Amino acid sequence: MRCKQCIFQEIPSAASPGNDVRIEICPTCSVDECKISSSKGKKAVFNIELITTPIQRLIMECFPVKIEWSEVFGRYLVATRDIQQGELIFQIEPIISGPTPSYTEPEWLCMSCYKATKKKTMVRCSDCQWPFCSSECAEDEVHQEYECLVLTRAKVLPEENYQESITLMQLLRCLLLKNKDPTGWQQIQSMESHVEGRKNSSNDVWERWRKEEIKFIRETLGLKEFDDEEINFVSGVLSMNAFGSNDIHGPKHRHGSYLYYLGAMASHDCSPNADYEVDANQDFNLKASIDIPKGTQITLSYALPFQGTLLRREYLKDYFFDCCCNRCSDSTEFGSYFSALKCASCENGILLPEYSLHEESPWKCSETLCKGLKSVSEVSAHIKNFETLRESPPYVIDTKNCLVNIENLEELMEKGKPIFHPNHFCLMGVEFELINKLQYYLEIKQIPMSWNDRLLELTRKHIDIGQKIWHGWNDRYGRLLFMLQSGLLNSLSTKCQKDFGEKGEADTQRIIKDIMRVRNEAKNILLSKPSGSYENQLGLKLKLIMDKEATEADLIERLKKL
Numbered sequence: 001m002r003c004k005q006c007i008f009q010e011i012p013s014a015a016s017p018g019n020d021v022r023i024e025i026c027p028t029c030s031v032d033e034c035k036i037s038s039s040k041g042k043k044a045v046f047n048i049e050l051i052t053t054p055i056q057r058l059i060m061e062c063f064p065v066k067i068e069w070s071e072v073f074g075r076y077l078v079a080t081r082d083i084q085q086g087e088l089i090f091q092i093e094p095i096i097s098g099p100t101p102s103y104t105e106p107e108w109l110c111m112s113c114y115k116a117t118k119k120k121t122m123v124r125c126s127d128c129q130w131p132f133c134s135s136e137c138a139e140d141e142v143h144q145e146y147e148c149l150v151l152t153r154a155k156v157l158p159e160e161n162y163q164e165s166i167t168l169m170q171l172l173r174c175l176l177l178k179n180k181d182p183t184g185w186q187q188i189q190s191m192e193s194h195v196e197g198r199k200n201s202s203n204d205v206w207e208r209w210r211k212e213e214i215k216f217i218r219e220t221l222g223l224k225e226f227d228d229e230e231i232n233f234v235s236g237v238l239s240m241n242a243f244g245s246n247d248i249h250g251p252k253h254r255h256g257s258y259l260y261y262l263g264a265m266a267s268h269d270c271s272p273n274a275d276y277e278v279d280a281n282q283d284f285n286l287k288a289s290i291d292i293p294k295g296t297q298i299t300l301s302y303a304l305p306f307q308g309t310l311l312r313r314e315y316l317k318d319y320f321f322d323c324c325c326n327r328c329s330d331s332t333e334f335g336s337y338f339s340a341l342k343c344a345s346c347e348n349g350i351l352l353p354e355y356s357l358h359e360e361s362p363w364k365c366s367e368t369l370c371k372g373l374k375s376v377s378e379v380s381a382h383i384k385n386f387e388t389l390r391e392s393p394p395y396v397i398d399t400k401n402c403l404v405n406i407e408n409l410e411e412l413m414e415k416g417k418p419i420f421h422p423n424h425f426c427l428m429g430v431e432f433e434l435i436n437k438l439q440y441y442l443e444i445k446q447i448p449m450s451w452n453d454r455l456l457e458l459t460r461k462h463i464d465i466g467q468k469i470w471h472g473w474n475d476r477y478g479r480l481l482f483m484l485q486s487g488l489l490n491s492l493s494t495k496c497q498k499d500f501g502e503k504g505e506a507d508t509q510r511i512i513k514d515i516m517r518v519r520n521e522a523k524n525i526l527l528s529k530p531s532g533s534y535e536n537q538l539g540l541k542l543k544l545i546m547d548k549e550a551t552e553a554d555l556i557e558r559l560k561k562l
């Protein structure tokens, strides 16, 4: 039997027969007796066999997480030792993965890597005719061993109902685990599926979808061995536990969905202390965004951290819990005022919910003498109206004419300013788009000084507010630091042309120090991202620059030559 914590140490003990063994801890790890119990209140057992396979590739001697259980969270991950910011906590292989439909890509997806594949150049499976982007991908064993035979036998071609079939492909693969991979199947059986919650939900989308799934598996594919309940359960597991590939900025986005046993144990927090990446091998990499002390719960964000509390909590209802994390409990969201509105009844007041965890709470003005008040539906309507405006011409992204876009984005923000606090997520969402546009102009060296100043102003603001709501290392923070250093460098090169070595020298030295500091942090964050991702490419670019300009003196030399 292996140690529950580090997984690697064999424990000399008489394991009880069957799969469920009492948890034992090796002397290296020795901590208190584990208190894991199942959510259904069964006795405290944990099937260690279930987690040995996916983590064989772990290189750590002592495993840095353990699973605990509470009434509120169900099972969750806890740090078994201090974990450092940026550290890879663990890396695991998926139980199973599958494609997810893409509403942005007009092409089909490769059944192996899930990237969009051009119909002209794709390779079809010689048996079932489903698409692959290359002959290498067409060798995919999962496809051959799992759905290929079923699709061939049922004569289901990609040409027919492609969107529906592709949406259900991972469900099919999961169900086929039952015979193909009993360990994976057992892992799935232990996962949260909220079957009852989905059944009783007032949202009739679940019900309609449930019928579609059953029809596809049992009728279209003829797999009568799976009954409604089983299909329902596995579908719930996928909805609650699967991870999307988060490489949306990469050169070729994978439209994939991945199920990981230990990954699925991470609980949610709107200001999480960890982040994940699905790497090129489809492995799940859990990384610490901040220092995580021993005994702390390790959390991910299931919702978008760059949305306000109302929207995040609404989204999390699909996971069947009301989020009560520290960020949701604090109406100011750690002093960021990310959801705050301006009071319409006085000059300086801001509107915030009186009771932040209470859905129907009125939003009240912060000024003691002001009676300014809005209902939650009025607040939601403001957000909805602004989002609708943002998605309508001329404010939608116009890739052909970026110049108009910058002016339009500024104009859109002007429209929101009378309603929202300057740090409101609606305004900051538009600002972030603006930052990216300005950065584009900076890269092609067509940025006037006034735009560079705007880029610096916005980047600093987004770093400051972003770190309040999502502390530490994350993709957005890394990208913002990259933009900040290039904006600073640009301002310095213009400044140097004017007064290098004269009255502005102290100022120049300060900016140079700033650039070196920002570059170092940006490089560390960006290079920790999976190779091939947009962030990693930025990191490599920065590394090249930093190799040439390793010291402040190198940077000054370069500036002098400009």
Ligand SMILES: C[S@@+](CC[C@H](N)C(=O)[O-])C[C@H]1O[C@@H](n2cnc3c(N)ncnc32)[C@H](O)[C@@H]1O
Residues within 6 Å of the ligand: 039, 072, 073, 074, 075, 076, 190, 191, 192, 194, 240, 241, 264, 265, 266, 267, 268, 269, 319, 320, 321, 322, 323, 324, 325
């Ligand atoms: C991906 S699973 C996490 C593992 C799950 N707790 C288990 O025991 O299998 C997601 C589910 O965990 C629970 N959960 C996660 N984070 C939570 C939180 N912050 N508050 C309450 N429940 C949470 C919810 O039931 C949610 O649907």
